[in-house]
Every structure is written in C-alpha cells, then in structure tokens.
Amino acid sequence: MLKNEYDGLRTFLQLCEAHGEVKTIAGADWNLEIGAITESASELIKEPPALLFDEIKGYPKGHRVLSIPTASRVRMNLALGLPVDTPKMEIVRYAAKKMKAATPIPPAFVETGPVMQNVMRGDDVDLTKFPVLKSHQLDGGRYIGTGDSVINRDPETGYVNVGTYRIQMHEGNKLGIWMSPGQQGRLICERYWKQGKACPVAVTFGGDPLIFFLSYTKFPFGVSEFDRVGGMLGRPLDVIRGPVTGLPIPAHAEIAIEGEIPPPSEETHQEGPFGEWPGYYTVGTAGTNDMQPVIRVKAVYWRNNPIMLNMAPQWPGAPHHSVRFEGGILWEQLEAAGVPGIAGAYVHHPMLIVVAIKQQYAGHAKQTGMAVLACATGARNGRFVIIVDEDIDPSNMDEVVWAMTTRVDPSVDIQTVTNCWASPLDPRMPPDVSENGPHTNSRAIVYAVRPWEWRDKFPAVNRISREQMAEVVKKYSGALPFPKR
Ligand SMILES: Cc1cc2nc3c(=O)[nH]c(=O)nc-3n(C[C@H](O)[C@H](O)[C@H](O)COP(=O)(O)O)c2cc1C
Structure with a gap:
C-alpha cells in the first residue's frame, strides 16, 4: 500500500533527495547536451542519481527538466511506496499482486x-x-512529449484512456x-475522425512516476489507467476537469495542455525522425515523408517552477528504469488468463520477455509461451x-542465458509464430512494410525448461543453494565487499 505522504512528483523528489538520490545540474543546454548527459549517466553509472537540470541555457531558473527519475532501485521503491x-523481483511481484488485489478507484474531481x-x-x-x-x-526537432500522459475519451463508451506517445513541438501552439497503429489513444482518435470531428485531448508533460508507469503500460481497452492509479494509491487520484475539453487532468501535474487532434484529412505535419527505444531511427527517417497527426493547443497550464519529465528514448544499454515494472502486470494478466504456476515474469525490453513457471503438466510451458503472446502486455512489439x-x-x-544454453535443443525447443502485432518502430521490419504495413512481425518462443517427459532424469545442478549464499554473505560481509541486497 502506498503511503499517503507520497503525493505527486514533488513529494517523490523530496523523498529521493532525503536519500541522496538527486543531482542538480545547472547551465546545461536543451539542445543535445541534456540528452547526452542523461544517456552517459545511464550507460556509465550503475544506479545513477536522478538528474534535475536547472538554469537551462536560455531559460529562467526554476524551469527544470528531470531525467532518469527511477533509474535506481531505491527510487523505484520510493515511487511505489515500498521499503527502499x-x-x-519483489518489486515486480508487488506490482502483480497489487494489480490483482487492488480495487480500481475512479479519480476524484x-x-x-x-x-x-x-x-x-x-x-x-x-x-x-x-x-x-x-x-x-x-x-528532426524538439520533443516536448517523452515522459507524457495523453488523455482522450472514447466517444462511444465514455471510457477515458491514458497513454504515452511521443510529441514533437512543431510550433509554440x-x-x-x-501513435502506433492499434494504440488505444489512436483508436479513440479514429472514432472522432470517422465522424469528421477533431478528437479533444489533454496531455501532461511531467508528473507522478506512478501515473507515468501506468500510462505506458498496456492494459486491455476499457481498463482505466487513472482508476488503476487510484487502486495502487488506495485513494482516488485528484483531477481537475479540463476547462476546454472536460477531460480529467491530474491536479498535481507539472505542465498540461488541452487541445484537439483534427482528422489527418484536415491537417498533418511532417514528424520525426526521432531516435527510438530499439536504438535506431526507424519511422520518419530523414528524407522520408512521414506525415502524422497534429495537436492544436488551446490552453497550457503549469505549476510554478515546473519540472518537465525527460524520457527521450536511449540506446537500450542506457536504461531509464532500474527495474521494469511491466513484468508484474504481465504476471497478473497471465494468471487472469488461467495460466497456473507462474513463478515470475520480467520484461527486459519490449522485445525480450522471460517468464518462469513451476511446470505442472505436459504442455504447460507451451501454454505459457502462447499466453504471453496473447496477453495485452506481451502482445505488441515483441521478438523473443x-x-x-x-x-x-x-x-x-x-x-x-544459462537456462537457454543448457536446457534448449534448438531444433525442437524454439517455436516461431508469424503475423504478430508489431509497430513500424521495429528496425528489422523491411522498409516497404514499415512504410505501408501490415505492421506485423514474427516471434520466437524459446522453451528453456527441462523437458517435461524426462525432467526427473535431467542432470542435477552444481551450484550452491541460495540459502548457502545468504549465509556466506552474512558471515563474510566484513571480509568481502558483497553488494547490499
Ligand atoms: C517513454 C515512452 C514513449 C513511448 N512513445 C510511444 C509513441 O511515440 N507511440 C506509441 O504508439 N507508443 C509509445 N509508447 C508505448 C505506449 O505508451 C504503450 O504501448 C501504451 O500501452 C500505450 O497506451 P494504450 O495502451 O492506452 O494504447 C511509449 C512508451 C514509453 C515508455
């Protein structure tokens, strides 16, 4: 259960500061330098501090940018209200349990x-x-929306979706x-566009890490991210009613806008290129004509001394998060789909998901692999x-890797599945498919488990037990620099 003291990005930062987890950097340039500092820190420093950039070149003191807020385990735990x-894996298990047990609580206006x-x-x-x-x-330009939450309402059901989609600043307004094909925010836009209408939208650019986590996590359509935030907090999220759109906007957001997304038949704009999370420039590569929807901004709201969240994609070896929370959501979804014996799930990268099971019957591993492809969190953009x-x-x-290299016979234990939901951001997608669709790719499911049929004859493991290791660490931590848990 999250503590009440945890209330938005400001309180999160105060807690981080109290643990010596924030480094303020003055005088850096918004143009390439903050990006380079952030990526260097993530790649070169294990568990780097959160970076709070102030007095940014050309901007007044107080207009800040926050990078890598949850790149250490301590800060990840603070964001979730857990002991530091x-x-x-306990963080991931917590997410799974919380998702399962917490009753969603709608936001309070x-x-x-x-x-x-x-x-x-x-x-x-x-x-x-x-x-x-x-x-x-x-x-191809400046991106205001990287750590954002895009909020729009389904005109047919009234469901309010929240998703993270990249947003480029073409002009001041x-x-x-x-939005990749099939994304829920996009499906909602398309319903307005079909009626020849613009889709009302609100976007926040900086806020509570919990809202951000849930906004980039794939839930089934109709499952409200804000209600889930309330469930995790154990109290409703405070929202204001956007004066222009009537959409709910988190009251503690740092910067928010309201506006509309007109049908692409009415207006689009060249978008990108933008270095993306797989570590490549894919859609919108320089020279290509990638016309994408625009947001016409009608109003902007911001706190005094606002903090913009920077989540610009980085090479995957320079991660934004020390722990990937989505594994817990996948874990919950697998159990909800009726897969028994899940011992753990971890999303290393959207394209590399690992699930541990306690095998219970022949075919159990295959059931799990196929279910990962079908669950909302594992269905899109995968590879392995x-x-x-x-x-x-x-x-x-x-x-x-040990399991893969010792329990897999490649000719029988690797299954491929074609025509799965992907996005044009996949660098391996042939250029004509990336440009024209259909945006699908294939997946490999690697069954790195002891073969069920002769599991009892599988060679025994020659590794010290976890209990033995814990004892050694306890007894010899004065003599050897064992890491703290
Ligand atoms: C930092 C970050 C940036 C993202 N940018 C995009 C994006 O530009 N377009 C997109 O379609 N998905 C993007 N995603 C993935 C979506 O946020 C994710 O698939 C989410 O589930 C979408 O919301 P929805 O499930 O309500 O459609 C991004 C995720 C993160 C973490």
Missing part, C-alpha cells in the same frame, strides 16, 4: 490544483516558453503526435519470449 531495499497556478490560453499559447529538449543529433523453470530468476540475464 526491496529486491528487484477537485475544483483546482497546483497545475492551474499559471495559465496561457488562445493566442497567448507558446510552448517554446519551456526548455523542450532535442536529445539526439538526427532528431502546434504539436505532432506519433523465453520460458524458464522456477529455479531461474527471470530478471537475471546470467541465469536466463
């Missing part, structure tokens, strides 16, 4: 909140007021948005799914 030394401290409307709207970053050399036995920690790649 909670181990990696409040009159106003800190996000309304400053307002720009109509012709006054000018987002260049904020230190919007250009992160990589070949990026015009943004470009890239690896099923391991319960003695393997799915979050530990050394153990996963």
